[in-house]
Amino acid sequence: MEKTSKIWMDGEFVDWNDAKVHVLAHGLNYGTGVFEGIRVYETSKGPAVFRLKEHVKRLVDGCKVMCFDIPYTEEQIREAIKETIRVNKKVDYIKPCVFLCGEAVGLNPINVPVKFTITSVYLGSYLGKDAAEKGASLMTSSWFRPWNLAAPAGAKVNGIYVTSCLAKRDAVMNGFDEAVMLNAQGNVAECSGENIFIYKRGKLYTSTTADSILEGITRNSIIELARDLGYDVIESELSRIDMYTADEVFMTGTAAEVNIVTSIDRRLVGDGKPGKVGTELASKFADIVRGKDPKYEKWLDRV
Ligand code: PMP
Secondary structure (H helix, E strand, O other): OEOOOEEEEOOEEEEHHHOOOOOOEHHHHHOOEEEOOEEEEEEOOEEEEEOHHHHHHHHHHHHHHHOOOOOOOHHHHHHHHHHHHHHOOOOOEEEEEEEEOOEOOOOOOOOOOEEEEEEEEEOOOOOOHHHHHHOEEEEEOOOOOOOOOOOOOOOOEHHHHHHHHHHHHHHHHOOOOEEEEEOOOOOEEEEOOOEEEEEEOOEEEEOOHHHOOOOOHHHHHHHHHHHHOOOOEEEOOOOHHHHHOOOEEEEEEOOOEEEEEEEEOOEEOOOOOOOHHHHHHHHHHHHHHOOOOHHHHHHEEEO
C-alpha cells in the first residue's frame, strides 16, 4: 500500500500525518464503526469509480444499522469521495469510515460523537501478483463467519472484522493466500474479505445472504454479468464438499477483484489450473471496470 497526501475528515482535507483520533475513541476500543472499500480505475476518459452509488448506499445502510447519525446526503458523500480522489495523486482504492470518535469508557454508544473520514491509497493487487495471475490457495478457517444472530454480518461493521483478521492470519501463517470461513450451520460463507463462487456441473453457485455473508457489490456485479453471458447462477447453501469437488472456484471482492482459486486445503480445484469460466469472468470484469465495455458503463462514475 502507498499513502496519499490528504485525508477527508468531517468535510475538510487534512494532511495524512494529522488525521488523528484520541486513544479512548469508542470506535478504537469497541469496534463501533462502519467502513467501505471502493476501487477507482484508470479509463480512457479519466479515472472512474466502480459502483460508487452502491458502495455509498451500503455505507449509509450500515450507519442506519449502527444508529450513527451522519449529516451528509448520499450525493454529498459521493462528491466528497470524488474530491478525495482529485486532491490525491496516485489512488486506486478509497476507504470511507464512519466511527464513534468520542472519548468514552463504557459500551453505551448513545450520544458518543461520530467522525466521518475518507482515506485513499494506492493498493495494487490485494492478494499479490502470484495469487492474482496463477490462482490462489485457500484454507478453511477454524474461525466461523459471525452469523446473523450474533452480529450484523450483512454490514461492514469494523468490529466484525476481528474474525476475518484472525482467519487471514492463520491462513497466511500456514502458507495459504486466503481463508474461507464456514458459518454456524457448517455451510460455506465467504472468505476473509471476498465472496466465493463455485462452478459445478455447468452452473455457477454462490452462498446466499442468509448464510451470514456480506452481500458483495462485486458478487452482485458478477451474478449480473454471468447471467448476461448465459450462465445459470444459483444463490444457495454450499457445503465444504461442494467446494472441494467443484470444477472451478473463484473469489470476488473490491480489493481482490475476481481472483481464481486453484487449491483448497491442499486439494486441487479441478486440474489445479485457472478454469475457463473464472478466466472469462475475470477478464470481462477487468475490461468493464476500465470502461472498455459500453454495456456496463452504468457501473462507472467519472471523477
Ligand atoms: N465479504 C467480506 C467479509 C468483505 O469484507 C468484502 C469486501 N468488502 C466482500 C465480501 C466483498 O464485497 P465487495 O465486493 O462489495 O467488495
